[in-house]
Amino acid sequence: MKDTPTHPMPVLHARGISKFFPGTIALDDVDLRLMPGEVHALLGENGAGKSTLIKCLTGAYRRDAGTLMLDGQDVAPGSTADSQLLGIGTVYQEVNLLPNLTVAENLYLGRQPMRRGFIARRRMNAQARDVLAGYGLDIDPAEPLTAYSVAIQQVVAIARAVEMSGKVLILDEPTASLDRDEVQLLFGVIRQVKARGLAVVFITHFLDQVFEISDRATVLRNGRVVGECLLRDVTQRDVVTMMLGRQLEAQVKTRDTGRPGKTLLDIKGLGKRGMIAPFSLTIREGEVVGLAGLLGSGRTETANLIFGAVPADHGQVLLRGREIGLRNPRDAVAHRFALCPEDRKIDGIVGDLSVRDNIILALQARQGWMRPIPRAKIEEIAQSYVRALDIRLASLDMPIRLLSGGNQQKALLARWLATNPDFLILDEPTRGIDVGAHAEIIALIEQLRADGMALLVASSELEELVAYSTRVIVLRDREQVSELTGDQITPDNIINAIATEDAA
Amino acid sequence: MIRSTHLPLLITLATFVLAYALCASAYPAMLSWRVIANLLTDNAFLGIAAVGMTFVILSGGIDLSIGSVIAFTGVFLAVILRDTSIHPLVAFALVLTLTTGFGAAMGATIHYLEMPPFIVTLAGMFLARGAAYVLSTESVPITHEFYDTLQGLYWKVDGARFRLIGGLMVLTFLVGIITAHRTRFGQNVYALGGGEQAAKLMGVPVARTTIGIYAVSGGLAGLSGIVFSLYTSAGYSLATVGVELDAIAAVVIGGTLLTGGYGFVAGTFFGILIMGLIQTYIVFDGTLSSWWTKIVIGGLLFAFILLQKGLTWAAQKRAAQARRRTATGSAALS
Amino acid sequence: MSSPPVGPRPSILKRIMPQLLILGVALALNVAVFPEFFQIDFRNGRLFGNLIDVLNRGAPVALLCIGMTLVIATKGIDLSVGAVMAIAGAVAAAMVVEGHGWGTAVLAALAAGGLCGLWNGFLVAVLRIQPIVATLVLMVAGRGVAQLVTEGKILTFDNPGLIHLGAGTVAGVPTPILIWLALAALVTFGVRKTALGMLIEAIGINERSSRLAGINSRVLLICVYLVSGLCAALAGVIVAADIKGADANNAGLWLELDAILAVVIGGNSLLGGRFSIIASLIGALIIQSVNSVILLSGLPPEFNLVIKALLILGILVIQSPRIGNFIYLLRASGPQPQPEPPHSTQEEAAR
């Protein structure tokens, strides 16, 4: 590694960036310096303004104040296209590719190889195959993007950004939907890019990853820079304190495996052909069942099946000993099930509806349209959850899509908690959630369990699973392969369970 | 190479062939050069306009103004050729500039004022037809020897006449197909249809593309108006009412999704032929009353949509299964 | 503990202010071309005046746009309403001509309209055909069905009960005005005093999420098209009653476009979501006022469309979100209020 980045000139120097939204100051006089050959982590709580800063830098938003210098020259990208031309490649927070185009078309949109004025498709596909091979992907780039999993799509988005970036590569939570192996692959790429002398901006809520790959960090809080530091010189604790503006109490693990309550749910041979192999599962009150597995192992599909979001074609579900039909989510909600989905943008939020309406949506749906919840009650419910989950918003009336990603996630959690469910399914509950909130959510799960709720939680984060699960089911290839209980539940054991199957 | 993405196109093609076979078995006279030549000639103006409509719909928009623009073009040409002595070719250039500019203006309104295409082009529809009325309410005949020359250009087979305008339509489709699939503009159109927000973040020049799309649609409506004026040797402000709906139907039957992003210009070609076939069949039958004609057209439209839906469902199911296989295969990356 | 910032709920008046302003301008234009525009007499047992005409002639579009607003809120569109009007009018006329009472006839017409709505809803919600194409089918075929009922004639009738619905008055007020006001009140009340409004908005914004939240989107969608069919049927009956005859070929011709226009002028997004029926109704009145200007101006009819197009374009440009933002910015660029960092209160709460 190079020595302390005392480079005289930053590749990108943003000064005094401000951005106002109605009711919110998203960015307030923010400075950011990116040195060549350096990975720069941008840290902050949910809603701190990280994504907004990125969008202001790349011309996706117009900034209200501030200047940008690229290689010492004043620049003012007016659109993403401009910033791409300037050599800034970006992966925005939500996967932003086009589902109707092929992989290669996505990769080369806007800079297709041309031959005599026309797109040379064959060459484009061949190049795409080569590029993706560099990321360990052996896929047919002429297939539609949607033919591949979200993880692969994420890698394609990253590949596109890397190809675009002549000077700066910006990655906004690129690892949120990636597996360990894929994260390592991505880090390999980042190191290559860095070695080429580019500046890389890396946003994530995984502090381990930050410390593994980044050289320096800028920390934002409430739209203001609260510090810039060399990561060599600080500890995770320091960074967290900077982000939150307070100390985070050490996580005390008080797993209480005893006293499982009555059997709530008895799932027998539930499955759907071509989707998930039949599985059986018993869940008791006061129990948290963790679902572990690799990407695409079928955790989400298991959750969807139990919730009736995807109708099963065989098997049965017994609720407190009585068989129930789950043909659609409505049935499930009526039986006091709740599912907080993985893909909040598509399956979760109702973007233009106010945060308030989003929070009471499921409760209202269960009550039926005939019995509207009184306004005062709505207000009370919404406010209590906003307070309890610390959702950051300008007003309950703002459309939920304007919340930051992590806050949307919390609002969705509020939606389902408001229905006071007997059985709560959480699919990746902490995806995109900041460290502070992460701890709170783990505490919340523990709290709910203690109150006698039954939970099924799918997560890619082993530490997290270990923290709250009373039992862990390991999935592989859409099949339930093993179950860990009690003291067996450790990260190593889970990895082993997945890997053992791998070898088998 | 045939891919799953080409399926809608193949389905439309198959539907056309099947429908033609059925018609021909009922009325053998339908299997004649005349009918084929008629399909091309009579649908030329609709086909050309539908190419533009395909681009618009691929981008997730809609253009309700084309019927009116066709009428306006005809009236404009007729009036200008009647009242001045300029050559029709100059008039063509003039009117194409005008309609392309009109389309571009609608595109700019849609983009810069963030107004829905449905409404902007609805206003455009009123405006263009209103302008045609203002030019002349009466039908104005076009008598110019250049028109006679153009109309005299045809290739006769067995009494069937393959006319210039039919050829022009085919040519338009070819250019349209190449534009859609082999140019950056075409790719940007698909990108817009896939999601404007994502396209924007990926650096697609949204303003330029949107304006371009509606300009193309306006320009092709103008070309279609020229063809219509050749077809009828007149300009008439009441002509081609509702042609936009025919064009939309042809595009949809051709397998393009109205939500944008998915479809083929070539599909529209078969969509046009299928619609023409329906009409020809009804005339050959000749027993349907005015109202049954409407009901049958609606019913056949429904049948085609349903057929397409069914085939698409089947295809998606297969694709989903295939996807699971690929996904499993690549889950273990590295 | 302090509570999170709430802010006042946007009031209805604020929501419809732009529409009211435009309506004011449209009415002012009427006065400009015809100074006695606001004069209302009581003549021949009925209120008589241009303003009454605007309300009365606006009835079909007003009725249509009630249903259309709901349909559009679900991200749909209903192109078939004009044809459904023709069918309903034809059915009502055919019933009274056959000797049934007017009540039966109206019920039959509503049933026919409801059936059409169900059909549209079935195509959209169950077969998942895109609304614009799904309703195009009935738009094309529906008029044929109506003509099938009337056998192509204008089916004239003289049942006083039925005629009263279109041409009669109650206490001097033309019946159609009362009908659309009553239906508007009923539907508005129905969606706003229950949770229907919010649920409809939710499925219009994100149907997947809504379904996962336990909303029965399929039934709701069908219902919305059903309401649209019923509204169209009522409009069809009024139009037929007004001229004492069912004109299957012309009744409601192209009115679907006016209804959609009314909804958009009402500030509702064609992309679904938040809606306001009241604003749509004002939109309908704006359209009728524009028509009234054209009629009162005495200009030759070849200018009708150009005038209408320009007025509509003007209205839409004024309403465009961009222009709205611009005005907002203009206002905001005055002395900047220094808003508190909005999160501070919660932070304290969190500690």
Place this chain on the structure above:
Amino acid sequence: ADLTIGFSQIGSESGWRAAETTVTKQEAEKRGITLKFADAQQKQENQIKALRSFIAQGVDAILIAPVVATGWDEVLEEAADAEIPVVLLDRTVDADKSLYLTAVTSDLVHEGKVAGEWLVSEMNGANCRIVELQGTTGSSPAIDRKAGFEQGIAGHDNLQIVRSQTGDFTRAQGKVVMESFLKAEGGENICALYAHNDDMAVGAIQAIKEAGLKPGEDIKIVAIDAVPDAHKAIADGEMNATIELTPNMAGPALEALEAYLADGTEPAKWIQTESKLFTAKDDNLAIFNAKKDLGY
């Protein structure tokens, strides 16, 4: 011989046209002719398509009610090439006369003129402010009937058209537009209404009644077509005159065709139907009863 004749009708946009279709079908049936009927939904392009399909099918003759006068040369040439005689119904075309066998039509301008002349004699020199309900903007009946009426009242300064607006040939629009006329001019200031067709007049009558005036007395009404409802209105004293446009164009047309196909008898190029004026003097109730089942 068994004749197959194609009939391309404009559409069914008015009661009159529906009646024409009915009568044409009846006339064909009477003569044992197979009639291939094609409805063009008011679109010229559909009519051209229908004609081409008739030719491809090899019919013996073609009847067409052209939606507009222009634009028929090419397709008529193709028919002539295929030696299929074409007869025009109720409207003529701008094409060369050799391209069709004959045209059976009324004279639209003449109809308007009859209406104008009737009003001139009815007014007998008294001052009269007239309002006019035009047909669909741009359609040839609207243009010709307007021109004819203006010819009819030309030179009579006591008659003056004060307002003229389109009522789209429909009852509903006729009523709406009349309402606005009544308000804009004041009902007592209007002395006569000229409507381009009876449907609009029937609508207007209702508007006049709702304004508290007596149609036929306070406001004289003259219109064109002589559909059954107009006869009824005249019988009721609510309307004053209508000029008949007979729906039976097919009778003379088929007669001419049969003669031509049998031995090549060339008919006259224009078979003009009568534009008969009906007023309160005629037995309108009887005519109403006779006409009401013709499919109007």
